[in-house]
Amino acid sequence: MGATTNVKIWPAIVATIVATAALRTTPLHAQDRPRARELGVSPGILPPGPLNAITDVPGVLVGQVTVIEADSVRTGITAILPHAGNLFLQRVPAAIVVGNGFGKLLGSTQVNELGELETPILLTCTLCVWKAADAMVEWMLGHPGMDKVRSINPVVGETNDGYELNVAIRSRPITSVQVRQALTSARAGPVEEGSVGAGTGTRAFEWKGGIGTSSRKVPASVGDYTVGVLVQTNFGGVLQIMGAPVGRELGRKLSSNVTRSNADGSIMMVVATDAPLSDRNLKRLASRALMGLARTGSVAGNGSGDYVISFSTALQVRRTRDAQRMTTTEMGNTEQLSALYEAVFKATTMSGKGGTVEAIPIDRVREILARYGIRPR
Numbered sequence: 180m181g182a183t184t185n186v187k188i189w190p191a192i193v194a195t196i197v198a199t200a201a202l203r204t205t206p207l208h209a210q211d212r213p214r215a216r217e218l219g220v221s222p223g224i225l226p227p228g229p230l231n232a233i234t235d236v237p238g239v240l241v242g243q244v245t246v247i248e249a250d251s252v253r254t255g256i257t258a259i260l261p262h263a264g265n266l267f268l269q270r271v272p273a274a275i276v277v278g279n280g281f282g283k284l285l286g287s288t289q290v291n292e293l294g295e296l297e298t299p300i301l302l303t304c305t306l307c308v309w310k311a312a313d314a315m316v317e318w319m320l321g322h323p324g325m326d327k328v329r330s331i332n333p334v335v336g337e338t339n340d341g342y343e344l345n346v347a348i349r350s351r352p353i354t355s356v357q358v359r360q361a362l363t364s365a366r367a368g369p370v371e372e373g374s375v376g377a378g379t380g381t382r383a384f385e386w387k388g389g390i391g392t393s394s395r396k397v398p399a400s401v402g403d404y405t406v407g408v409l410v411q412t413n414f415g416g417v418l419q420i421m422g423a424p425v426g427r428e429l430g431r432k433l434s435s436n437v438t439r440s441n442a443d444g445s446i447m448m449v450v451a452t453d454a455p456l457s458d459r460n461l462k463r464l465a466s467r468a469l470m471g472l473a474r475t476g477s478v479a480g481n482g483s484g485d486y487v488i489s490f491s492t493a494l495q496v497r498r499t500r501d502a503q504r505m506t507t508t509e510m511g512n513t514e515q516l517s518a519l520y521e522a523v524f525k526a527t528t529m530s531g532k533g534g535t536v537e538a539i540p541i542d543r544v545r546e547i548l549a550r551y552g553i554r555p556r
Contacts (some may be wrong), residue, residue, distance in 0.1 A: 188439060212541060213421075214372075219548055219555040222421050228394035232370040233407035236451040237395035237494040238262040241409065242365030243390070244357045244377030250532040252352045255346035256311060257302040257376035258361040259409060259449050261492050265322055267331065270295040270314045270498040273490040274462035278469045282445050282484020283308045295498055296460025296490055298333045299362060302377035302447050305339040307353045316359035330523060336486060338413035338445035339379030344531035350370035370409065374529055381413035383444070384476065385431055388531055396453075404454040408468070413481040414444040414483050416476040418539075423551035425544055445484035446472065455493035465489035474554035 215221075216231065228235025247253055252324040261271045266376040275287045281405035288294060298319060303311045312333040319331055341348030360482075361376070370392045378389030394407040429492055447469045456464065465487040472485060479485050528538045548554065 197529065204553060206271065212373075212538075217555060218541075218545060219553045220420055223395070225397065227397055228405050230369055231257070231394055232392040233394065233409040233451050234367050234370055234392075235396075236405045236407040236492055237453050239407060239451050240367055241370045241392075243371060244361040244364070245375050245379050246353055247356060248347070248352060250530075251345075251347035252350075253374075253380035253529065253531050254304040254307065254340055254348070254358055255376040255379040256307075256353060256358055256361040257378070257409070257411065258358075258365050259273060259300040259302075259451075260362070260365045261296060261299075261451065261490050265319075265324060266299060267297045267319060267328065268321075268324055268498065268500050270297050271490045271492060272296075272343075272456065272458040272461055272496050274458045274465055274496065275489065276462060276465040276487040276489075278467065278472065278485030278487070279479040279481075280482050281482050282337065282486060283311070284334075284336045284447075284484070284486050284488075285312050286332045288484075289332040290488075291462075294461075297500075298331060298388065299365070300449055300488055301333070301335045301358070301361070302449075303335065303337055303353060304345060304348055304377070304380065305337045305341060306348050306351045308335045308337050310351055310353055310355070311335050311358050313424070313538055314355035315362065317355065317525040318359050318362055335410070336447040336487065336488070338377070338411050338447060338484070340382075340413060343382075343533035343536050344529055345380035346531060346533040376414075377411045377447075380531070381411065381444075381527075382536045383412040383446075384416060384418040384426055384539075386412075386418075387536045392437060393547060402454060404452060406450065406452045408451070409449045411445075411447040414446045414477055414485070416478050419474065419476040420544070420548060421551075421553050423548055423553055425539075425547050428547045429540070429543060444480075444482070445485070446477070448472070448485075448487040450487060450489040451473035451492060452489070453492050453536075455495040456491045457496065461489040461491060483522040 233239055242258040245255040248533055272294055273290050275290050296363055299317055301311045312335045315333050316331050370390055373389040376390055381388040392409045394405055398402045417431055450465055468487045529536055
């Protein structure tokens with residue numbers, strides 16, 4: 180698959196670093212900083228979808244709630260819904276791949292055992308996982324047709340933002356109302372990136388991280404499908420952009436952060452497609468995202484939880500609860516899969532009680548990229 184493998188996950192990760200929303204005393208907005216493609220960061224040969232976002236995949240909805248309190252809380256919730264119906268009754272095939280398991284991904288064992296999602300996916304901060312799960316279960320139990328349900332497998336992922344920005348993480352600073360708001364506000368259309376939702380307090384490669392998203396279209400000759408990704412970045416390494424050693428040029432080293440190893444942290448990657456894939460092939464698709472992560476300069480350090488959740492929105496593979504027979508029609512192991520595999524910077528400075536996390540300097544990045552032959556097309 181060559182150099183274009185995983186072009187989907189890679190720009191989404193870079194997008195959160197080069198372009199995440201800012202929050203100082205006066206909030207700035209992600210629109211004030213460019214998306215990665217505006218800097219010439221457009222790896223591979225596949226075109227993005229209309230929004231270059233996970234919501235380019237038909238059916239996918241995203242809702243986000245940002246939680247900021249005084250100078251000690253910078254966190255939030257991001258909700259990803261594969262479709263607008265009741266996911267418990269109309270499940271989607273899914274798989275989870277673990278790159279490094281130092282994290283709290285609630286619900287992962289059942290997803291991989293049964294090969295399906297029965298709830299939305301929530302992303303939040305480390306100590307808020309269980310509160311988010313409890314609130315989502317309560318929300319789902321209140322839906323029509325759920326009056327006799329006695330088991331739900333909530334899927335909730337996290338990264339640890341409890342350092343400079345979310346120093347009050349021990350207070351577990353989210354509420355059930357905020358979780359419900361993230362779920363009920365989920366919509367198709369543009370996805371806000373940067374310091375928003377579950378990315379509000381995160382950092383990556385020693386700069387401000389956050390929520391990033393991207394998509395790629397597979398040609399009609401191999402299915403005319405879309406692959407979309409959303410990432411919550413909070414990990415380390417030495418940043419590379421399309422081979423350009425941006426982190427090194429900006430003076431970053433693996434050992435330069437005395438507060439915590441900048442190879443630690445975590446990343447949650449959510450991959451969606453409308454290709455009719457089985458859970459087995461969704462697992463194969465998810466594994467390619469880890470290759471894309473490595474291309475950014477991540478080394479999956481000891482304290483880094485690196486996870487990929489993948490699912491298909493295709494009606495042909497949707498599963499009805501308690502169905503006695505599977506009547507799905509899924510894609511076989513053909514070369515169409517290779518096209519999907521091939522398809523796999525929004526942050527400014529933020530301050531909190533624990534300190535300030537600087538945004539990556541865009542002008543310097545432009546200069547470095549140009550020096551290495553990477554310019555806007």
